[in-house]
Amino acid sequence: MKRTLPxxxxxxxxxxxAMSSAxxxxxxxxxxxxxxxxxxxxxxxxxxxxxxxxxxYGDALAEATxxxxxxxQTDGGLLTPKGxxxxxxxxxxxxxxxxxxxxxxxxxxxxDQQVFIYANSLPRxxxxxxxxxxxxxxxxxxxxxxxxxVGTMDPTFNPIITAEVTDSFKQNALDSVNRHAGxxxxxxxxxxxxxxxxxxxxxxxxxxxxxxxxxxxxxxxxQPSSVTLTTGREPGINGPLRTATxxxxxxxxxxxxxxxxxxxxxGKVTTDKQWRQLExxxxxxxxxxxxxxxxxxxxxKPLLGFIAGALDVQPAADANQQAAQRAKLTVLAGHDSxxxxxLAALRTGDYQLPGQFERTPISGAVVFQRWHDARHNxxxxxIEYVYPTARQIRNTRALSLSAPPQRVTLHIAGCPxxxxxxxxxxxFKQAVLKDLQG
Numbered sequence: 001m002k003r004t005l006p007x008x009x010x011x012x013x014x015x016x017x018a019m020s021s022a023x024x025x026x027x028x029x030x031x032x033x034x035x036x037x038x039x040x041x042x043x044x045x046x047x048x049x050x051x052x053x054x055x056x057y058g059d060a061l062a063e064a065t066x067x068x069x070x071x072x073q074t075d076g077g078l079l080t081p082k083g084x085x086x087x088x089x090x091x092x093x094x095x096x097x098x099x100x101x102x103x104x105x106x107x108x109x110x111x112d113q114q115v116f117i118y119a120n121s122l123p124r125x126x127x128x129x130x131x132x133x134x135x136x137x138x139x140x141x142x143x144x145x146x147x148x149x150v151g152t153m154d155p156t157f158n159p160i161i162t163a164e165v166t167d168s169f170k171q172n173a174l175d176s177v178n179r180h181a182g183x184x185x186x187x188x189x190x191x192x193x194x195x196x197x198x199x200x201x202x203x204x205x206x207x208x209x210x211x212x213x214x215x216x217x218x219x220x221x222x223q224p225s226s227v228t229l230t231t232g233r234e235p236g237i238n239g240p241l242r243t244a245t246x247x248x249x250x251x252x253x254x255x256x257x258x259x260x261x262x263x264x265x266x267g268k269v270t271t272d273k274q275w276r277q278l279e280x281x282x283x284x285x286x287x288x289x290x291x292x293x294x295x296x297x298x299x300x301k302p303l304l305g306f307i308a309g310a311l312d313v314q315p316a317a318d319a320n321q322q323a324a325q326r327a328k329l330t331v332l333a334g335h336d337s338x339x340x341x342x343l344a345a346l347r348t349g350d351y352q353l354p355g356q357f358e359r360t361p362i363s364g365a366v367v368f369q370r371w372h373d374a375r376h377n378x379x380x381x382x383i384e385y386v387y388p389t390a391r392q393i394r395n396t397r398a399l400s401l402s403a404p405p406q407r408v409t410l411h412i413a414g415c416p417x418x419x420x421x422x423x424x425x426x427x428f429k430q431a432v433l434k435d436l437q438g
Contacts, residue, residue, distance in 0.1 A: 045339060050363075054077050300345035
């Protein structure tokens with residue numbers, strides 16, 4: 001996944017060129033499977049739906065601009081009503097797709113234990129899972145499984161450092177982060193992001209902000225950065241990359257929620273090019289942080305272990321894994337940090353998401369599919385990113401087989417795929433077990 005900024009920018013140009021044709025290609029690929037291919041199990045890791053900004057934008061963002069941030073009707077951190085509506089559309093599409101493949105019945109309700117829905121125990125992830133069920137199985141009485149202590153992170157979904165952060169661990173992780181950031185490490189990355197920061201400073205009117213006037217720190221690219229690694233805490237990068245990530249995420253959520261365009265980033269972000277410039281900051285924050293194998297493997301290990309148990313790569317360790325192993329469809333409702341760390345831990349190859357500005361978009365899901373090829377008596381794995389485009393989210397468009405979300409095939413290390421995106425299940429198991437041991 002190592003990438004320098006120029007290469008990433010070239011990828012974004014390719015993304016723009018591919019936007020119009022990708023949905024058709026994805027639909028064609030799924031419609032033209034060889035005879036004898038049967039879908040047997042799906043495990044989907046989803047990011048929650050649209051939420052209101054955390055803690056009313058927080059002090060850091062409040063002090064980063066003299067502008068007044070727009071008021072949301074939903075309390076900070078909670079799923080918005082529109083977020084629930086978008087997630088229902090995703091659920092309806094999944095039901096139609098899985099009925100088309102024959103994995104689930106086209107009408108009525110799935111049989112007992114065929115569907116397992118498991119959410120992190122925060123309100124926005126639980127409500128996202130409920131909205132998915134309302135779209136996919138509206139009258140079936142399917143419950144969301146989550147731990148009882150709502151408002152606290154479930155260990156399965158908590159991308160924290162579980163290892164002891166010794167001097168050796170810290171040095172190895174920091175070296176790896178800086179290598180992934182490219183020439184000059186994180187400070188060098190900040191310098192290469194100068195054009196992106198300049199745009200953000202203009203949008204924020206940063207030179208008139210409290211932090212600039214009070215602290216005389218008016219140039220984001222020149223501010224120092226540091227990586228925080230503490231046992232039992234989520235890893236992070238402090239400094240301009242974190243501040244800018246928070247601001248661009250807030251703008252993207254405004255766009256998704258459907259705020260009038262004059263109120264989205266105060267009307268100062270009006271083109272796809274500008275959105276890509278801003279979202280590059282957030283994308284690189286996650287990729288630089290979790291690009292460290294030591295950090296990604298540690299932070300994602302509980303979730304990767306759960307998915308491995310669900311797909312029978314290793315024995316199921318608890319009741320939830322056993323339920324997921326029995327189910328034909330398992331949906332895990334989590335966060336962008338879950339997806340970013342999982343894909344990094346699996347050493348996922350570079351990918352582009354046409355129609356999106358984010359690498360881990362709202363209501364998007366990494367979908368693990370176990371197929372059986374009866375003609376050759378073999379099991380296969382296919383991994384796709386299934387996600388609504390930015391405009392589908394903003395416009396609350398209904399999703400269906402005729403108006404689908406996007407689908408992009410993912411490639412993980414150790415599991416080479418054929419022309420249709422399938423990898424032998426035996427190789428998938430070996431790759432996952434190797435990543436779990438790393």
